[in-house]
Amino acid sequence: xxxxxxxxxxxxxxxxxxxxxxxxxxxxxxxxxxxxxxxxxxxxxxxxxxxxxxxxxxxxxxxxxxxxxxxxxxxxxxxxxxxxxxxxxxxxxxxxxxxxxxxxxxxxxxxxxxxxxxxxxxxxxxxxxxxxxxxxxxxxxxxxxxxxxxxxxxxxxxxxxxxxxxxxxxxxxxxxxxxxxxxxxxxxxxxxxxxxxxxxxxxxxxxxxxxxxxxxxxxxxxxxxxxxxxxxxxxxxxxxxxxxxxx
Amino acid sequence: xxxxxxxxxxxxxxxxxxxxxxxxxxxxxxxxxxxxxxxxxxxxxxxxxxxxxxxxxxxxxxxxxxxxxxxxxxxxxxxxxxxxxxxxxxxxxxxxxxxxxxxxxxxxxxxxxxxxxxxxxxxxxxxxxxxxxxxxxxxxxxxxxxxxxxxxxxxxxxxxxxxxxxxxxxxxxxxxxxxxxxxxxxxxxxxxxxxxxxxxxxxxxxxxxxxxxxxxxxxxxxxxxxxxxxxxxxxxxxxxxxxxxxx
DNA sequence: AGTATTAATGCACAAAAACGCAAAAACTTT
DNA sequence: AAAGTTTTTGCGTTTTTGTGCATTAATACT
Numbered sequence: 001x002x003x004x005x006x007x008x009x010x011x012x013x014x015x016x017x018x019x020x021x022x023x024x025x026x027x028x029x030x031x032x033x034x035x036x037x038x039x040x041x042x043x044x045x046x047x048x049x050x051x052x053x054x055x056x057x058x059x060x061x062x063x064x065x066x067x068x069x070x071x072x073x074x075x076x077x078x079x080x081x082x083x084x085x086x087x088x089x090x091x092x093x094x095x096x097x098x099x100x101x102x103x104x105x106x107x108x109x110x111x112x113x114x115x116x117x118x119x120x121x122x123x124x125x126x127x128x129x130x131x132x133x134x135x136x137x138x139x140x141x142x143x144x145x146x147x148x149x150x151x152x153x154x155x156x157x158x159x160x161x162x163x164x165x166x167x168x169x170x171x172x173x174x175x176x177x178x179x180x181x182x183x184x185x186x187x188x189x190x191x192x193x194x195x196x197x198x199x200x201x202x203x204x205x206x207x208x209x210x211x212x213x214x215x216x217x218x219x220x221x222x223x224x225x226x227x228x229x230x231x232x233x234x235x236x237x238x239x240x241x242x243x244x245x246x247x
Numbered sequence: 248x249x250x251x252x253x254x255x256x257x258x259x260x261x262x263x264x265x266x267x268x269x270x271x272x273x274x275x276x277x278x279x280x281x282x283x284x285x286x287x288x289x290x291x292x293x294x295x296x297x298x299x300x301x302x303x304x305x306x307x308x309x310x311x312x313x314x315x316x317x318x319x320x321x322x323x324x325x326x327x328x329x330x331x332x333x334x335x336x337x338x339x340x341x342x343x344x345x346x347x348x349x350x351x352x353x354x355x356x357x358x359x360x361x362x363x364x365x366x367x368x369x370x371x372x373x374x375x376x377x378x379x380x381x382x383x384x385x386x387x388x389x390x391x392x393x394x395x396x397x398x399x400x401x402x403x404x405x406x407x408x409x410x411x412x413x414x415x416x417x418x419x420x421x422x423x424x425x426x427x428x429x430x431x432x433x434x435x436x437x438x439x440x441x442x443x444x445x446x447x448x449x450x451x452x453x454x455x456x457x458x459x460x461x462x463x464x465x466x467x468x469x470x471x472x473x474x475x476x477x478x479x480x481x482x483x484x485x486x487x488x489x490x491x492x493x494x
Numbered sequence: 495a496g497t498a499t500t501a502a503t504g505c506a507c508a509a510a511a512a513c514g515c516a517a518a519a520a521c522t523t524t
Numbered sequence: 525a526a527a528g529t530t531t532t533t534g535c536g537t538t539t540t541t542g543t544g545c546a547t548t549a550a551t552a553c554t
Binding site: 019050052053054055057121122124125127128131134135136137138139140141142144147149154157 | 249250251252368369371372374375378381382383384385386387388389391394396401404
């Protein structure tokens with residue numbers, strides 16, 4: 001097994017489990033912990049992962065540390081600025097939760113009129129601050145981690161609605177495998193969201209690109225728009241361009 | 248669990264609860280209090296949180312919706328303290344919105360287990376911060392002023408559920424005329440809430456007593472508990488005592 | 495004031511990282 | 525093919541880091 005094979009294995013493991021232990025890897029790969037540590041150091045150097053004492057974490061791991069967050073906030077605001085342009089007066093939309101989505105909602109002009117469906121109480125509150133918007137909460141049991149309403153009820157309710165555009169964040173997005181997610185319950189709801197929308201916009205920071213999680217939400221050709229903080233002509237976005245409009 | 252993960256967890260808890268106790272964290276995270284204290288010290292050093300005796304506080308706690316405009320916070324906390332005692336482990340409850348209700352939800356102990364239905368996204372979020380609670384949002388169109396979900400949908404959903412106790416705030420409460428409300432849409436939802444509950448608790452500051460609004464929600468004999476900031480033996484509460492339990 | 499928590503300090507121990515070094519492997523050059 | 529060079533890997537040793545415990549100091553509560 002070559003060094004780069006080993007390293008791509010490590011990356012896969014991290015995408016799958018969100019974290020790895022040096023000790024475990026050394027057993028799985030049948031190399032010394034020392035070698036694993038060196039691999040992790042290299043990957044961290046290249047910005048692929050976050051190294052911590054005892055192993056490493058996924059980069060997309062939500063870091064509450066201020067510096068990290070504020071960096072992300074700027075990128076997210078950039079994304080939000082582009083995403084909000086997709087919203088036309090009078091449209092009916094469906095939106096998911098997440099910090100990027102929150103930034104977008106905040107950028108919606110006060111004068112905007114339209115109808116918003118959402119499975120997120122937080123988005124609902126934020127949307128309700130806009131007097132011109134019709135906000136409809138799709139109820140259900142709140143999932144503790146994702147903070148969205150899940151279960152049978154929202155899924156069947158979603159089956160009965162038809163919206164112009166659905167905004168989804170991305171846990172994982174790959175140019176071949178499409179959108180993916182790690183939680184079963186959340187996956188079910190998001191699938192229902194995709195089904196009830198005519199068009200699908202994925203808005204995400206670029207670091208979530210090219211990663212694959214356990215459950216597939218939809219193939220690439222179902223995605224209509226991809227909004228990231230990068231310039232649309234950035235080379236990282238090239239593989240996506242044939243299937244969707246990159247903004 | 249890595250140190251970083253533990254610290255993220257702490258941050259999350261603080262964002263959710265607005266405060267944490269070292270002792271509780273040490274149990275939840277299964278580490279010594281000493282370690283928790285060191286984590287808190289590091290996070291405080293990094294400016295993430297504010298360390299206080301016994302735990303830590305959120306640095307800049309604010310909801311997207313400016314809820315801090317509320318007045319008589321002290322009285323409301325007093326009410327909340329009494330109201331929370333009505334909640335027994337394992338109960339199924341239904342709660343309305345309002346600042347007093349918010350205070351009450353915040354006082355629910357972390358260890359409490361039960362199922363909460365609510366038509367308020369804000370309450371839902373606050374409830375969802377408690378790991379032991381099942382939180383079910385009853386969806387609908389958000390009413391801009393009352394910030395609760397209204398319309399036909401929540402009313403029919405409410406018709407299908409049965410809860411042990413319903414907490415309602417009061418716009419108007421009179422010892423002869425009962426509970427009253429001024430908005431038609433809101434009235435309909437609250438009526439449905441009352442219908443689906445075995446017992447009804449009204450929690451309100453005393454200044455709302457002896458006032459009547461356009462629409463009647465229910466007669467006095469439907470109310471089981473009345474919680475105010477006053478002493479139960481206060482003379483203002485006397486007219487209510489024959490119909491309900493005054494706390 | 496007195497008691498009970500909570501914080502701080504120093505210390506011990508274990509786990510992990512860093513470092514230097516040497517052997518092995520892969521790659522170059524002759 | 526052989527020799528030389530570079531890269532990679534593993535091993536022992538030393539440092540550093542993380543954690544818990546005991547003792548003492550500080551702080552809240554009544």
